[in-house]
Structures are given as C-alpha cells and as structure tokens.
Amino acid sequence: MSQKNNIKKYIYARKKERMGLLNIFVCLSLYIIAFVALTTEVIMPEVNIKILDGLIITGTLFCAYLIATFFHKRHVECLENKLLYQYKCMETIFSNVYISIFLEDVEGRVLTTNAGQLDILGLKPKDVIGKKAEDIFLEMPEEYLKMRKEVFKTKKIAKQEIRIKALDGTYKWFRVGHFPVLNKKNEIENIIILYLNIDKEHKLAEIKDDFVATLTHDLKTPTVAQLKALDLLLSNAFGDLNENQYEIIKQIKNSCKYMNELIFTILDTYLYENGNKKISLNQFCIKELVQEVINETEYLAKDKEQTIKVMSNIIEGNISADRLQIKRVLINLVTNAITHGKSNTEINIYLETEYNKFKFEIRNNAYYISEDNIEEMFEKYKTKSTSKYKNAGSGLGLYLSKRIIEKHGGRIYAESFKNGNCIFGFEIPLLQPDVKSISNQIELE
Structure with missing residues (x-):
C-alpha cells in the first residue's frame, strides 16, 4: 500500500502546485485589469472607459478561470485513475508471478519483495525485507557476492546459477x-534480483547423465568383446x-568398429554440450595421424574403387592438440568423403601450415550441396536433410x-x-595457448 499512497501523494502535490500557480496568475490578472480600469478613468476621462467595463472583463476572466479549473480537475482525476x-496491474503481476523478486538498495538491503518462490526456502516476504542476502539465507555462495x-563495477546485467541452503538444511x-x-x-x-528455482532442471540433467552413462x-x-573375439578369429587363433x-x-x-565409433560419438556429443568434456593437449605428428586414419578407412574406399592421395607442404608435421579428438574429426571427414563421393574417383587430401596455423582439406567429386544445406550439415541431426546424403548415420x-x-x-x-x-x-593453431606452462588439460566451456 505504501507505493499506492506515494502515487496519490505525487498526484495531489502536482495538482496543488499547478492550482497554486493558476490562482496566482488569475489574481494578478484581476488586480492589473481593475487597476488599469480605475487609473484610465481618472487620468484620461476622455477615453470614457468605465469601471463597469473593467468589472465585466473581470467577470469574464473569472468564468474562464472556473471553466479551466473544472477541466484541469478532470484531467488530474483521469491521470490519477490511469x-x-x-x-x-504491476502489483498483480508482482504479487502473483512465481519468481522471487528482490528490490535492493546499494547496500544490499531488500526494500520490497514478493512471495514468489520464497516458500521453497521456508521464508516469507516479512523475513527478508530490510535484510541483506547474506543475512537471509543460511549459506550464501561466494560467487553470488562476487x-x-x-x-556495480560494470553496471551491466549479470546471470548465474547458485545453490542456496534452505531453512530445513537442504540445498536448492x-x-x-x-x-x-x-x-x-x-x-x-x-x-x-530475480530468483528462479531450477531444481527440476538439475534433477533432469542428473537423470540424463545416468542414462547416457548406462x-x-x-x-x-x-x-568391445565382439571386436576382441573377431581379432582372435582373424589371427587364426582357432584355426586357419x-x-x-x-x-x-x-x-x-x-x-x-563403426558401431563402437558411433557410441563414442554420441557420448562425446553429450559431454561437449554439457561442458564436461576435456581436451588433453600434446605434441604429435599430424602427417602420421592422417596416414593412420587412411589405413583404417581404406576398406571403404576399395569397395567404391576410390583412390586417396595426400599432398603436403609440411616438413616436420608436429602440432599441439588433442590427438584422439583430432583423429575423430579426421575419421569423420575422410569417411564422409568416401561414403558420399562418387565411385571410381580420386580423393585428395591437402596438409598445409601457414601463419602459425595447420590446415587440413579433403576434396572429392560428389553431388552438389546448396549453401543452405551446407550450413545445416554442421547442425545436430541435420545431415539427412540433403537429398543426396540419406545414408544411415547419427x-x-x-x-x-x-x-x-x-x-x-x-x-x-x-x-x-x-x-x-x-x-x-x-x-587450428599450431600451438595452443600456454600449453607448456599450464596443466595439460583444458576444461571445455
């Protein structure tokens, strides 16, 4: 109710101010007109302006003043109602929205709040007004204060996810x-400050983690067991x-092997999206890795009678990267070139280093892909949208x-x-930043 009273006080103050100015203006006008009428009659009687004329003018102005006052009052009432x-409307939204809203002063004290989600923490609005956040909650994370x-330093909007301890001792x-x-x-x-409870989101994330892991x-x-058994058969362990x-x-x-790679692709995609994937940086020869990938995928090229050639201007070929992850990229690009390339064609791989960057490029002869479809191909589950690329895949x-x-x-x-x-x-850069001076593991955002 205090905000409502403030609005009324503001309106009445403005009304009083405007009416006061209007009263002063009208009174001065009446005095000036009466004075002019009297002095004119005394000093210049030949003009024959009578005091009655002045009173008529005065009465006319007074009527105008009453009319103006009436319409001004109506205007103020309309403004007040609006x-x-x-x-x-704002009070209804503020009181019923299911988000806790704190209005704090520069010292951090809560000036006003709504019920919102305070019940989740076992609190009521009266428990928080006039207090600082660190005095309201049992444990306030350090990152909140930071x-x-x-x-205050940047004067920009900021968002974060924090865990708050409720009065019953549980964390939300x-x-x-x-x-x-x-x-x-x-x-x-x-x-x-807006507080939105996201316990359900975190619970769902945990369920997803358990499901993907299982x-x-x-x-x-x-x-893996099948691959080991097949290796034994191929080595003639049970007979020629x-x-x-x-x-x-x-x-x-x-x-x-394809199934095994697909399983790891699904797992890694999920880990990358959730920020739980780390890359391990190390020095290795990229030319040797490319040849290793070609050897592992050449059986696919033979089926389509394709030949793979490598052209390189690299002398040493050492780069700093995650070897396993870069190999995954190479396998994917080479496999795609073979699978979607035309039979009896040549696939050319180019390896270059320039301006402290390593560049890998694979060229083949395949069906034309529009620019829109090329952009979609790098999105999740979008590769099947291109009509010529409907082979089975994830x-x-x-x-x-x-x-x-x-x-x-x-x-x-x-x-x-x-x-x-x-x-x-x-x-990619030939050398990742600070690879020698920091830990070999960089956590992905």
Whole structure:
C-alpha cells in the first residue's frame, strides 16, 4: 500500500502546485485589469472607459478561470485513475508471478519483495525485507557476492546459477539475475534480483547423465568383446581361415568398429554440450595421424574403387592438440568423403601450415550441396536433410567435429560446386595457448 499512497501523494502535490500557480496568475490578472480600469478613468476621462467595463472583463476572466479549473480537475482525476490502474496491474503481476523478486538498495538491503518462490526456502516476504542476502539465507555462495560486485563495477546485467541452503538444511538450485537500475547520472540507484528455482532442471540433467552413462556402458561392453573375439578369429587363433571366411569376418569387424565409433560419438556429443568434456593437449605428428586414419578407412574406399592421395607442404608435421579428438574429426571427414563421393574417383587430401596455423582439406567429386544445406550439415541431426546424403548415420559426426575444432580455437568449413567438386576442411593453431606452462588439460566451456 505504501507505493499506492506515494502515487496519490505525487498526484495531489502536482495538482496543488499547478492550482497554486493558476490562482496566482488569475489574481494578478484581476488586480492589473481593475487597476488599469480605475487609473484610465481618472487620468484620461476622455477615453470614457468605465469601471463597469473593467468589472465585466473581470467577470469574464473569472468564468474562464472556473471553466479551466473544472477541466484541469478532470484531467488530474483521469491521470490519477490511469496511474492507479497501471500500478494495480504491476502489483498483480508482482504479487502473483512465481519468481522471487528482490528490490535492493546499494547496500544490499531488500526494500520490497514478493512471495514468489520464497516458500521453497521456508521464508516469507516479512523475513527478508530490510535484510541483506547474506543475512537471509543460511549459506550464501561466494560467487553470488562476487557477481554483485561485478554488477556495480560494470553496471551491466549479470546471470548465474547458485545453490542456496534452505531453512530445513537442504540445498536448492536457483538461476539468479542481477538487473541494475540507473539514475540520470548513470549511477546505480537500486538492483533488482530475480530468483528462479531450477531444481527440476538439475534433477533432469542428473537423470540424463545416468542414462547416457548406462547406455554407453551397456553398448560399449559387448561391442568391445565382439571386436576382441573377431581379432582372435582373424589371427587364426582357432584355426586357419580361407579367403572368403577372412573377408567376411573382416567386414563384420569393420561394422563393429563403426558401431563402437558411433557410441563414442554420441557420448562425446553429450559431454561437449554439457561442458564436461576435456581436451588433453600434446605434441604429435599430424602427417602420421592422417596416414593412420587412411589405413583404417581404406576398406571403404576399395569397395567404391576410390583412390586417396595426400599432398603436403609440411616438413616436420608436429602440432599441439588433442590427438584422439583430432583423429575423430579426421575419421569423420575422410569417411564422409568416401561414403558420399562418387565411385571410381580420386580423393585428395591437402596438409598445409601457414601463419602459425595447420590446415587440413579433403576434396572429392560428389553431388552438389546448396549453401543452405551446407550450413545445416554442421547442425545436430541435420545431415539427412540433403537429398543426396540419406545414408544411415547419427547426424552427429559433423556437428561433433565442429565442436571439437572450435574448442581448439579453429574453424571448420565446407564448399560445394555445381561441377561436383566438394571441399571439407578445418584449420587450428599450431600451438595452443600456454600449453607448456599450464596443466595439460583444458576444461571445455
């Protein structure tokens, strides 16, 4: 009710101020007219202006004054009703929105608040008004106080997720927004703090983590066992194989390897998206890694009678990156070039270093891909949108490759020409920043 009373006081103050000025103006006008009428009659009687004329003018002005006063009063009443209606709307929203809203002063004391989600913490509005956040909650995270200082320093909106201890001793997750309110001097007058409970989101994230971990474990275990058993068969551990048996078992092994890679792709995609994936930086020879990938995928090229050639201007070939993750990118790009390339064609791989960057590019002859479809191919589950690329797949390969390259500070790209030439490639820095002076593991955002 205090805000409502403030609005009324403001309106009446403005009304009194305006009416006071109007009264002064009218009174002065009446005095001036009466004085002019009297002095004119005395000093210049030949003008023959009578006092009655002045009184008639005075009466006319007074009537005008009454009319103006009436309409002014109506205007003030309309303004009052409009402001009170707007206040009522804001009060309804403020009181019923299921988000806790704190209006704090520059010292951090809560000036006003709503019920919002305070019940989750076992609090009521009367428990928080006049207090600071660190005095309200049982435990206030240090990052909250740091964020508040940052808001005063930058005068910009800031958001964070924090865990707050409720009165019953349990911890609750909240998404908190800090919104500075600036005055005409661009100084912070107040801060609006919004608290949104996100316990359900965190619970869902935990369920997803458990599901992905269980799924990948249950899929990986039998797949790895199959690969080991197939290796034993191929090594003639249980007897010699004829040529046909050898080729069939080799194809089965390649299928199992594809399944194993797909499982890791799904797992890594999930970890990258949730910020739980780390890259391990180390020095290795990129030329050797490219040849290793070609050896592992050449069986696919043979089936389509394709030849793979490597052209390089690299002398030493050492780069600083996560070898396992870069290999995943290379396998994906080479496999795509083979799978979607035309039969009886040549696939060319170019390795270059310039301006402290390593550049990998693979070119083949395939179907034309429009610019719109090229952009979609690097999005999750979008690779099937291109009509010529409907082979079975997860739709995650290029998306994951993009995430890996970007986390290495590089970029991935693709081009397609109507004559059938296609280019896929990426470039990354030769040396990652501070690779020698910091821990070998960089946590991905």
